[in-house]
Amino acid sequence: MVDEKNISAFSSFLKQHEEGQTAVEYIMLMAVIVIFALTVFRSDAFRNILGEESYVFDLLKNSLEYNYVHAGAGLDPQDFNFESRYQSPHSSLINERKGITHFYITLKYPDSN
Amino acid sequence: MTLGFVLGLFFLFIQLAFNMTAGYVVHYATFMASRTYLTHDNSGGSAYQAAEEEARSVFNSYKLSNFNIDNLEFVIRSPQEGADRYEKFFTGAVSIFSKSLSLIKLIGGDKEVNYLSESFLGKEPTRRSCLERICEIIADKVRYEQCRNLQNGHHTLFDNGC
Numbered sequence: 001m002v003d004e005k006n007i008s009a010f011s012s013f014l015k016q017h018e019e020g021q022t023a024v025e026y027i028m029l030m031a032v033i034v035i036f037a038l039t040v041f042r043s044d045a046f047r048n049i050l051g052e053e054s055y056v057f058d059l060l061k062n063s064l065e066y067n068y069v070h071a072g073a074g075l076d077p078q079d080f081n082f083e084s085r086y087q088s089p090h091s092s093l094i095n096e097r098k099g100i101t102h103f104y105i106t107l108k109y110p111d112s113n
Numbered sequence: 114m115t116l117g118f119v120l121g122l123f124f125l126f127i128q129l130a131f132n133m134t135a136g137y138v139v140h141y142a143t144f145m146a147s148r149t150y151l152t153h154d155n156s157g158g159s160a161y162q163a164a165e166e167e168a169r170s171v172f173n174s175y176k177l178s179n180f181n182i183d184n185l186e187f188v189i190r191s192p193q194e195g196a197d198r199y200e201k202f203f204t205g206a207v208s209i210f211s212k213s214l215s216l217i218k219l220i221g222g223d224k225e226v227n228y229l230s231e232s233f234l235g236k237e238p239t240r241r242s243c244l245e246r247i248c249e250i251i252a253d254k255v256r257y258e259q260c261r262n263l264q265n266g267h268h269t270l271f272d273n274g275c
Contacts (some may be wrong), residue, residue: 051222061214061224064129068136069229079229082188086195086203092231 066091116143121220132226133214139208140230143187146172147206150189159237165189168206185210192236205233214268 040046049056059075066074070092078083094101115257146168153164170185195201207230216226 017246048228057214057220057224061226063133064226065228069231078227078229080209080229082190082207086190086200090203 120221122213123215125215126222128212128214128216131161131181132228134232135210136184137176137178137211137227138175138180139182139185139210140232142172142175142177143206143208143230144232145175146189146208147234151234151237154237154239160191160241161191161236162235165191172206172208181190182210182212184220190233203231203233204235205231244265252254 041051048054055066062075062077063073065078066072069078074091076091079088089096092102139176149171150168153167154160155163168189169187170245177185185208187206189206190204192201192204195203209229211225211227214226
């Protein structure tokens with residue numbers, strides 16, 4: 001049987017020694033944060049968007065490479081092999097989507113008479 | 114975590130700014146090399162080789178290593194390259210280098226961006242070639258007739274002969 005006197009003494013002991021409570025709460029809070037962070041960083045959704053193999057940075061990479069060569073917006077992956085690169089239409093010169101070149105000629109100047 | 118993410122994005126844009134700065138300098142150096150290749154003339158038999166060496170020295174004079182560009186490759190495409198006429202259009206200077214996308218691995222740091230700079234100004238014929246063509250057209254009446262009928266467009270008596 002539990003002695004009521006002992007319970008009362010233990011309860012008063014706990015009330016008199018609360019110095020470690022803040023530290024324990026802090027450690028538990030940090031543990032929750034670390035678990036949350038690891039869960040987020042290791043999730044497929046995070047890896048797809050912002051991780052080391054994210055498609056967002058793939059798009060940014062393709063965009064930078066295209067813009068640097070052609071001075072215009074685009075996302076098409078570039079061919080960096082010099083043997084094959086200049087055998088196919090060059091996006092700086094030909095607009096494949098519209099099927100036209102970026103060059104133009106002026107119309108014949110009309111006769112004066 | 115939030116601080117790390119914000120710092121990651123901050124350094125991402127810082128790195129992009131440095132890469133763009135280096136990229137513009139490389140564009141300029143490539144253009145100047147292409148311009149040198151276009152006009153250089155030693156009037157000798159190895160005109161393409163001499164022009165390439167001169168263009169390469171112009172490109173190297175820009176001290177691009179100061180912009181932390183180590184893996185820079187510079188190529189001259191001469192009119193002799195390429196099997197068909199379409200490829201010969203791409204005569205000039207090409208340079209390529211790569212830089213990491215970001216300083217922090219977590220925010221796009223493992224990706225290498227390849228920066229390709231092109232300048233295709235072409236290559237002028239040498240004065241010697243022009244002289245030879247003029248002599249040929251003056252001396253050869255048959256070819257003169259061809260030229261007059263616009264069947265051979267390489268012979269033009271104009272300015273320096275080209």
